[in-house]
Amino acid sequence: MSTLTAPARPATRRGPGRRTIRLRTYLAFLLLAGPNVALLLIFVYRPLLESLYLSTLQWNLGxxxxxxxxxxxxxxxxxxxxxxxxxxxxxxxxVATVGGSLVLGLALALLLNRRxxxxxxxxxxxxxxxxxxxVAVGMLWLFMFDPRYGLVASGLGMLGLPSPQWYTTSPWALVMIIVVYLxxxxxxxxxxxxxxxxxxxAELRQAAALDGASTVRTFRSIVLPLLAPTTFFLLVxxxxxxxxSFDIIQAMTQGGPLGSTTTLMYxxxxxxxxxxxxxxASAVATILFVxxxxxxxxxxxxxERKVHYA
Structure with a gap:
């Protein structure tokens, strides 16, 4: 009797092993992220460590x-x-610039969102x-806040109000800086x-309108919660x-009068x-960093715990 022999299976080609895949992934990571990591180490973390060291020294520049x-x-x-x-x-x-930016920015966005x-x-x-x-913005607003000839003084004069001495009065200088920054x-x-x-x-707003919700109620109960991630991002x-902030303060008041506009950064x-x-200065910079x-x-x-992402 003749015996039947099973046909020979074709040789299967093995793919790369796990180590090879991991090595390729690691090399691709180094190739793509390596330059960015090197730049961060050289221009961010190295100066940070040097600043920490300088903060422990009594040293004058030069x-x-x-x-x-x-x-x-x-x-x-x-x-x-x-x-x-x-x-x-x-x-x-x-507090004034962050709170003012969020409130005024949201109001302006609502206006620009209309047709x-x-x-x-x-x-x-x-x-x-x-x-x-x-710096350019600060120089421009210096002319606008001029107590005698500025646009702000002209506007207050139309209302019968005197213009404050923005440059030399302690509280008004800070108000001026806040307005320009905003x-x-x-x-x-x-x-x-x-x-x-x-x-x-848009379906959520339409559903709220069908349920009889007012525009204010829709904004408070639907729009604001959905804007929570955006608000959190802007807050940070x-x-x-x-x-x-530094440039506007330097251009307009140089930290004066009498240090009334001197922040930690300045x-x-x-x-x-x-x-x-x-x-x-390195010690103050370290305090600001902390x-x-x-x-x-x-x-x-x-x-972020109170932020709900859709």
């Missing part, structure tokens, strides 16, 4: 001699008589100040809110931007490049 004093610069800053004023100015400026003639041109005009130089950054907040409003489903970005510039105390880090952690840890 001097060849430096003396290690440990936490001496930090002790001096916390015990300085003007520290409370700087912190209060920073707090008032930050109006020339809406596209209006959006461009509103966003334009955000991309302008802060004007410059309002377009950014409005644009982000506008994108969030356009992402709200505008807060960090306000704490690091104090770093004054101590480092005006008085030349580089070690002390403050920014703490604010960000609190926002991500507690505030």
């Amino acid at each position: 001097s060849p001699d430096a003396r290690f004093i440990g936490l001496g610069n930090y002790v001096e800053w916390f015990t300085a008589p003007g520290t409370g004023t700087v912190l209060a100015t920073t707090g008032v400026f930050t 109006l003639r020339g809406r596209s041109a209006a959006r461009t005009v509103v966003f334009a100040p955000y991309v302008l130089s802060g 004007w410059k950054n309002l377009g950014y907040v409005a644009l982000i809110y506008l994108a969030g409003l356009q992402a709200v489903p 970005t505008t807060l960090l931007s306000s704490l690091q 104090q770093i510039y004054q101590e480092g490049f005006v008085t030349g105390r580089a070690g002390y 403050l920014l880090l703490a604010v960000t952690v609190v926002q991500l840890r507690f505030v």
Whole structure:
């Protein structure tokens, strides 16, 4: 009897092993992310570590001699008589600019979201100040706030009101800075809110209208909760931007009068490049970094819990 033999199976070609796949993935990661990581290490984390080291030194800018004093610069800053004023100015400026930007930006976004003639041109005009130089904006508004010939003085004169001495009066100088900062950054907040409003489903508004909900009730119960992720994003970005503001203050008041517009960020510039105390300025910069880090952690840890993503 003849025996039947099974046909030979074709040789199967094995694919690359797990180690090869992992090696390729790792090499692709290094190729794509490596340059960015290297730039961060060189231009962000290395200066940060050097600033931490300089904050422990008594060193004047340009001097060849430096003396290690440990936490001496930090002790001096916390015990300085003007520290409370700087912190209060920073707090008032930050709360006013962040809160004002969110409220006014949302109101402006609601207006730009309507079907109006020339809406596209209006959006461009509103966003334009955000991309302008802060120094140029500050110089422009200096002329507008001139107590004798400025546009603001003319407007107040039509109402029968005198113009405050914006440049030399302590509270009004800070108000002037806040107004200019709001004007410059309002377009950014409005644009982000506008994108969030356009992402709200129209069906939800129509369903609320069919149920008899008013416009205010629809906005409060439907639109605002859906804008929570947008609001959280803007809260983080505008807060960090306000704490690091410098250009408008430098162009308009140079921290005066009598330090009434000196924030933490501007104090770093004054101590480092005006008085030349580089070690002390590095200590203030480290304090600002810790403050920014703490604010960000609190926002991500507690505030984000109340944000509901659709």
